[in-house]
Amino acid sequence: MTGPPAPRPTRAALALAAVAAALAAVALVWELAGGDIGVLRPAFVALGASAAAACLLAARREAGALRWLLAALGATSAAGAAAALA
Amino acid sequence: MRSQRGQSTVEWTGLLLLVAAAFSALAMAAHAVGDGGLPERLACAIAGRECGPTRVFTAADFRPLRGMRAVVGVRETGPTGLLGSVPSALGGVATAVPAASILGGAGGFVWRHRRTVRKVAVVVAIGAGVGATCAAAIAAANAVGAVGCGSAIVIGGFTAYDNATR
Numbered sequence: 001m002t003g004p005p006a007p008r009p010t011r012a013a014l015a016l017a018a019v020a021a022a023l024a025a026v027a028l029v030w031e032l033a034g035g036d037i038g039v040l041r042p043a044f045v046a047l048g049a050s051a052a053a054a055c056l057l058a059a060r061r062e063a064g065a066l067r068w069l070l071a072a073l074g075a076t077s078a079a080g081a082a083a084a085l086a
Numbered sequence: 087m088r089s090q091r092g093q094s095t096v097e098w099t100g101l102l103l104l105v106a107a108a109f110s111a112l113a114m115a116a117h118a119v120g121d122g123g124l125p126e127r128l129a130c131a132i133a134g135r136e137c138g139p140t141r142v143f144t145a146a147d148f149r150p151l152r153g154m155r156a157v158v159g160v161r162e163t164g165p166t167g168l169l170g171s172v173p174s175a176l177g178g179v180a181t182a183v184p185a186a187s188i189l190g191g192a193g194g195f196v197w198r199h200r201r202t203v204r205k206v207a208v209v210v211a212i213g214a215g216v217g218a219t220c221a222a223a224i225a226a227a228n229a230v231g232a233v234g235c236g237s238a239i240v241i242g243g244f245t246a247y248d249n250a251t252r
Contacts, residue, residue, distance in 0.1 A: 006230050014233050021237035024244035031247070041248075048241065069222035069234045076215030076238045080245035083208045 009061055010070065013054035017073055020047040024080070041084055048081030208249045216242040 006014070027040040055074030059067050196203055219238035223231030 010230065014230060014237070017237040017241070018233055021240035025240050028240075028244045028247055031251075044244070051237075065222045065225035066230060069219055069226055069231055072215050072218035072222060073234045073238050076212060076219060076241055079208065079211040079215060080241045083212075083245045083249050086204070 006066075007058075007061060009054070009058040010066070013051065013058040013070060013074075016047065016051035016054050017077060020044065020051045020077060020080075023047055045081045045085045048077045048084065052078035052081060205249055209246060212242040212245050212249075 023040065023044050027037045027044060030040065031037050052074045055070045055077060059070035059074060062070055216238045220235040223235035225231075
């Protein structure tokens with residue numbers, strides 16, 4: 001688990017994806033507990049879309065496995081946001 | 087050269103995931119559409135057995151077009167000439183289903199099962215995304231990969247649950 005520090009766009013994209021994942025986890029726990037997630041869904045859509053855009057933009061600057069990772073994470077976030085919106 | 091080591095592994099993993107996702111979608115679609123799943127159909131096709139009716143479309147899809155006829159091979163030129171009313175091989179009349187009706191039937195089928203199609207599409211997209219993210223994270227083997235894989239799993243889990251319950 002070592003390596004050079006990630007550039008700033010990659011860290012920002014990853015932070016957005018991590019926040020979106022945390023929000024998704026809160027929404028999942030809330031819904032499993034029987035509550036209505038209400039305003040959490042639009043927030044997740046907005047965060048997921050932002051994370052997707054940031055990841056896809058950061059993927060252009062990276063190379064190798066990190067490029068694949070960011071592209072796949074961006075696609076996952078975009079699909080998640082779109083599915084939650086629909 | 088060191089930074090390029092393992093890249094082909096990632097590419098092959100991505101390709102493998104893509105093929106696996108495509109086969110999963112095909113199998114799920116065939117299972118949702120027909121009587122029995124894809125394995126039964128494959129077994130019937132390979133063994134040459136007489137299988138039950140495995141029509142994808144119901145008769146209702148083609149009902150408005152039943153009895154439509156089209157002349158195949160020759161233009162309509164009035165009287166048939168020396169042969170009179172005897173139909174030749176090229177001039178035979180064949181019952182045909184226009185391509186537009188098949189497309190219409192497929193569109194109708196997709197529209198009837200749009201919820202299932204949507205759920206399958208979302209699950210395949212999320213599964214492929216999570217799989218590709220974590221495969222790349224293993225190849226990258228750093229903290230960025232670990233956070234990315236974890237994020238993809240949580241986002242994918244919530245989306246799959248939300249998709250299944252709506």
